[in-house]
Amino acid sequence: MRLLVTRPQPQAGEWAQALRAQGLDAVALPLIAIEGPADPAPVLALWQRLPTTRLLMFVSPAAVEWFFRLRPAGLAWPPTCFAAAPGPGTARALLAAGRAHGLTAEQLLTPPQEAEQFDSETLWPVLSPLNWAGQHVAIVSGGDQGEAKGRTWLAQQLRERGAQVEAVLCYQRGPGTWSAAEVRLAGEALAQPGQHIWLLSSSQALHHLVQHHLPAWPQLPPPCWDEVHALVTHPRIAEAAREQGIRHVHPTRPTLEAVVQARRPAT
16 A cells, blocks of 8 residues: 655655655655744744743644744753653754754653653653743744644643743644645545555644645545545544544554554564
8 A cells, every 4th residue: 555644844755755765655745834933033032031941842843943943043052941842753853953053962851762652641751750830831833823832731731830831833834735746646545545545643634635635626536535544643633534434544653663564564
């Protein structure tokens, strides 16, 4: 089965290339597009406040990319500020982008590699032993229509420990527009659902497929949801897929190695 990687670019292309290197038939079909914030002022202000900030929690590699892309010249990451990542992809992005500007591996807080899931719930045991009373915390995230979307549950845990928490939007998410090649790829996947499997790492990706991409291209074959296969990286995504009518929902951990293992035939 051909694996459709639906992450935003450039992640979709990077994942597809890495999966092909492992012998899988994988191609990029992004269902989410990332661009900078309409107003970069909150990000610039957060950079100025880093010396008095205890923690920045980055929700995704896109959050890391745009936060450092908007770094004011001459500012560095202070030694008193932690950086948190919910999973290994965001953690790698943080070190890659932050090392040149003062961020060290010792300042990075992230769940262990063997964690079953990579989300706010598995990050919290790493953060909870620290003293958050009176500390300033920023959740660096994306959003839609100019509204920052922080991790509500994690923010509540931190506030209950006395932290002052704000959500800062550093990128915007949208459906984007498919190229002609991507439209053809989607058409093949919809016409032959048994020969394709959609790798979904976000419920929003599925929402964009249903609410934007399919209506934008009415010439595409109508989806037979009960024949579609989805490889999902979180229980909430699995729930959204089943609510859409997808019967063939296959869970996996959100790592490249787990996806490869899930797609290799049993021996």
